[in-house]
Amino acid sequence: MLVYDAYFPWALDVAKDHNILAAAYFVSSCAYVASFYPMFLEEFGSDDQHPVVAAESVPGLLVELPSREEMERYAPKCAQSSSSDDKPDTGKKPLHPVYQMVVSSITTLHLADFVLFNSFDHLEHQVVKWMTNLWRVKTVGPLLPSAYLDKRIESDVNYCVKPYKPNNEACMSWLNAKQVASVVYVSFGSVAKLSVEQISEIAKALKQIPSSFLWIVREAEQEKLPNDFITETSEKGLVMSWCPQLDVLAHEAVGCFITHCGWNSVIEATSFGVPMLGMPQFMDHFLDAHFLEKVWGVGIRVKADEKNFVTCDEIKRGLEKIIYGERGNKIKENATKWKELAKEAVGEGGSSDNSTGEIIKWLASS
Incomplete structure (x- = not known):
């Protein structure tokens, strides 16, 4: 097939x-x-x-x-709208x-x-x-290595193509020294590009909250960081160009994930029970952010202006609700529930496990 x-x-x-x-x-x-x-x-x-x-x-x-x-x-x-010059005028x-x-x-x-x-x-x-x-x-998901979820195949740890080379040892050593649920993990994936102004607002928010943070800023984007930000926050924060995201999300030190809401990131965080602060950037991100907040209750979508710009105060407010607020307790409870349901789905007899088995049986009989 x-x-x-x-x-x-x-x-x-x-x-x-x-x-x-x-x-x-x-x-x-x-x-x-x-x-x-x-x-x-x-x-x-x-x-x-x-x-x-x-x-x-x-x-x-x-x-x-x-x-x-x-x-x-x-x-x-990067993708421009199609021109209608060579198409009939349908009024649409x-x-x-x-x-x-x-x-x-x-x-x-x-x-x-x-x-x-x-x-x-x-x-x-x-x-x-x-x-x-x-x-x-x-x-058939979550399509994560077995070692991270059902653990039926302990050696199954490989996961997709890595667009950038992560510094696994430095990242995990830093996390190992942190307390449970004390770290805010920030990553906007491998494609999204934030403006200098937006990165500045995120930096301000991370500076002002008590929590430690791990912020993934791709090398090509690091010049947008405020001057001296890395030095000034070195005691509480770690800025890296890339990291092993599955290992990070699975680590007990991570208590919140600021994400662009790409589907891979959302399904991964959901599978590990990590609450999310959604800052969608384009395409499916917006619907994913809507579902994680309004349907699954595992996070909060920040409020943005008409240009999709989010202020420092809005980011900080969302983090405080998730990490310290009463609403955060419910979000954490929901996140734990979905984590268990994700494991159940891929475990023996779960919905995704059964779907895979049905496909195999169908292929064998075809």
């Missing part, structure tokens, strides 16, 4: 041409893909393969979906090319033998239930 990135649907054509079974795999949440279905119907219309399926019953899914104009603002800055603004890619990926999902997600049934139960009306959906 060919497992292909769902955003490259041409791979399904290749599989069908060679009589190979194929499974589409999404690197985003079930909710994010489902949220594009109304837009897909608007662009391509409905038919027997793409029926109109009401989504009003899915909690949180369509309540806060952005308009097309807002989605333009949420798209990566063309989709941003990134969103066009997502919408187009939906067109052939009904032809895939399976549609796989790095999620688990309990986490997105209502959305998964809704999606099964359309496609042969299977949740």
Whole structure:
């Protein structure tokens, strides 16, 4: 069976041409893909393969979906909107090319033998239930090495391609010297680029809170840090260009994660029971941030202005609520609950374990 990135649907054509079974795999949440279905119907219309399926019953899914104009603002800055000069005037603004890619990926999902997600049934139960009306959906996550979750394979510790080389020893030695839940971990992933002004606001907030912090600032971004920040905060903070994120999130010293809300980061933090302060940057980050706060209750999404700028006071306020406030106790309780459910999903007899077994049995009988 060919497992292909769902955003490259041409791979399904290749599989069908060679009589190979194929499974589409999404690197985003079930909710994010489902949220594009109304837009897909608007662009391509409905038919027997793409029926109109009401989504009003899915909690949180369509309540806060952005308009097309807002989605333009949420798209990566490197991708420009498509020009309509060579297209007929339909009176409808063309989709941003990134969103066009997502919408187009939906067109052939009904032809895939399976549609796989790095999620688990309990986490997105209502959305998964809704999606099964359309496609042969299977949740198979969290797709983390066994040694970190169910521990059925202790030697299974490798995880994805590392875009940058982390200094594992220095990072873990520093964490080992910290008290339980005393560290704020900050990382905006391998792609997001923050402005000098935004990095300055984060730096101010980290300076002002009592907690220690581990801040991942990629080498290309470190010139944006305030002058002398690293020296002035050396007693309470550690700034690194990259780190082994799974090991960091799994460490007992980490009590909060300031994240851009990319799906990998969200599913990882959820799997380890780490509360999150969400600062979404683009695309699926905003829906992920909405779910982590409003649906799963494992964190807080900061309030940003119309340019998606977040002040020092807002960051500090969110951290104080999570680390010291009454709301933080409930967030920590929810985070622990989802951590156990994540382990259950990949453990023997769990939903994701069963999904994988069903796929294997289906392949064996095909």
